[in-house]
Amino acid sequence: ADKPFEIHVPNSFYPTFSIRDYGTGLSEEKIASVFRGYFNSTKKNSNDFVGCLGLGSKSPFPYVQSFVVKSFYNGKCFIYNCYKNSKNCPSITKMGEMDTDEPNGLHISFPVKSADFYSFKYEISRAFSFFKVKPTIVGSDVKINSYDYILSNDKFGITKNSSTSLIVMGNIAYPFQSSEFSSSEFRFTDEELKIVNWGVHVFVPIGSVNISSSREALSYTPETMNTIKQHLILAVASLKEEIENKAKNIKSIWEARLYCNSASDNVLMSIFKDRYSRGFTITWNGQAVSDIFDFEKHPAAPTSAMVLSIESRGYRRRSG
Secondary structure: OOOOOEEEOOOOOOOEEEEEOOOOOOOHHHHHHHHOOOOOOOOOOOOOOOOOOOOHHHOOOOOOOEEEEEEEEOOEEEEEEEEEOOOOOEEEEEEEEEEOOOOOEEEEEEEOOHHHHHHHHHHHHHHOOOOOOOOEEEOOOOOOOOOOEEEEOOOEEEEOOOOOOEEEEOOEEEEOOHHHHOOOOOOOOHHHHHHHHHOEEEEEOOOOOEEOOOOOOEEOOHHHHHHHHHHHHHHHHHHHHHHHHHHHOOOOHHHHHHHHHHHOOOHHHHHHEOOOOOOEEEEEOOEEEEOEEOOOOOOOOOOOHHHHHHHHOOOEEOOO
16 A cells, blocks of 8 residues: 555656556456446445546546556456547457566556656646655656645645645645635635635545546535535634644743734734734733734833844834
8 A cells, every 4th residue: 555656757768658556456357347438437335545437547548549558467467458449439459468477556658749748747746746655756857746834734734835725635636716605605704715815725535525527626516615614614713723822832022923923924914914903913911912013002112122123023113
């Protein structure tokens, strides 16, 4: 389960995209069932596996007319050519078999146009961002995207830097739009909407949201929308709890103002900005503390405050 699969990135010396996994492999009977005809899947009855639509095995067809499948299965290597017949339906022809000492698994390959090399590299860097076991990549240097979070757990991650909001299910990320929720019973609150606009990754169990038949987008059923809504409610509550816990450990009002000031650079300011002070405000030692210091209300403020503002950005003066 933890053995990485291998990806060959097409290049000018070997212009072929291929994937080799180390799963169970497929018998001759299973090969015929999976690759001949649409909507046949070995994973329909379980949420323990990614898949179930019976389309992934035919995914090369939008790009090529045919591709090669090798199935390493119990000491044998079966080689097949998959193609679309005269009726545009998937077909498969056995090209040969041989003994092998290779471990079980599948190897799928097809040629790539040189003009598309960069596109393949880009999609590889994006597609495997959330895989717990990253693939071994050969043929070209590809850096798989990674993300840093302000706050994260097994339910969600709020990005440090503004990013597209995603639903992550079974290692696969699906973008989602707040506009889909604007006229439904699952309408976002202002705080939830700000998190979505900033960038949040929602991690959901397999089967808890529905996807389109293309496997490229979400299907916004009530079940899907409720799952997203509940995760966003949790994200807002967790952020508030994080702020409260942080405030409890702050030892001085100066440190509290510095913390409020740092929030102006991330999503905290966007979500929890106080409407009266126009700044990010926390409750510290029984009083509201903001990163904005009103000199008009505090005539005895230290004369060095403005110098400190320049040096550490600890205070921001509010204009009259």
